[in-house]
Amino acid sequence: MIVAIDGPAASGKGTLARRLAEHFELRHLDTGLTYRAVAAALLAKGLPLGDEGVAIEIAQNLDLAHVDKTVLSAHEIGEAASRIAVLGGLREELVRLQKDFAAAPPGAVLDGRDIGTVVCPDATVKLFVTASPEARAERRTAEMVSKGQEAEYASVLEDLKRRDERDSQRTVAPMKQADDAHLLDTTEMDIETAFQAAVDIVSQAC
Numbered sequence: 001m002i003v004a005i006d007g008p009a010a011s012g013k014g015t016l017a018r019r020l021a022e023h024f025e026l027r028h029l030d031t032g033l034t035y036r037a038v039a040a041a042l043l044a045k046g047l048p049l050g051d052e053g054v055a056i057e058i059a060q061n062l063d064l065a066h067v068d069k070t071v072l073s074a075h076e077i078g079e080a081a082s083r084i085a086v087l088g089g090l091r092e093e094l095v096r097l098q099k100d101f102a103a104a105p106p107g108a109v110l111d112g113r114d115i116g117t118v119v120c121p122d123a124t125v126k127l128f129v130t131a132s133p134e135a136r137a138e139r140r141t142a143e144m145v146s147k148g149q150e151a152e153y154a155s156v157l158e159d160l161k162r163r164d165e166r167d168s169q170r171t172v173a174p175m176k177q178a179d180d181a182h183l184l185d186t187t188e189m190d191i192e193t194a195f196q197a198a199v200d201i202v203s204q205a206c
């Protein structure tokens with residue numbers, strides 16, 4: 001069983017993916033972390049984000065079990081990840097890794113931008129999780145403040161819109177709802193309501 005979850009930043013897809021994986025006893029991969037890990041390694045080496053040769057090499061040596069999620073959650077890393085995500089050769093490498101993860105038993109929940117369209121086009125069930133940019137910016141600002149980070153709503157909103165634009169307009173594997181994906185708009189939902197709605201959708205599909 002494979003559950004494919006796509007959607008923009010701060011839509012709630014990550015939390016839903018993690019909780020669905022627990023609920024249905026599946027493995028979980030946040031594919032954004034794979035892009036973040038490569039971006040962070042390029043930044044650490046002081047290399048330009050467009051250096052696809054090195055990016056591919058880093059991807060080939062990526063050990064999913066040992067990526068440090070807390071370090072990778074930084075805002076600048078998300079921005080850098082979105083910049084390298086336009087590189088077609090790098091995507092091929094990371095998609096291979098993600099497909100391998102999805103194929104291993106007992107099945108998995110994967111979340112990202114191109115799971116239902118590219119990584120797992122034959123997934124058992126697909127969800128496209130979204131929310132208005134304003135609702136997402138409010139959530140992201142509150143999350144950053146709760147971690148003691150500086151965050152200003154207006155600039156968080158601008159950053160999210162810019163990232164949405166880049167992710168949905170790129171030529172390779174742009175973020176988009178697969179034709180057979182269920183749309184889950186969480187703008188007016190708290191996380192519990194969204195989770196119940198997602199469980200209902202997945203339960204009906206399996």
Ligand code: C5P
Nearest residue numbers: 009031032033035081082085112113114
């Ligand atoms: O989901 P997260 O914010 O961690 O993703 C960081 C960036 O990685 C996204 O803005 C997107 O450009 C890229 N990404 C992608 N395809 C995925 C997952 C993430 O292009 N499947």
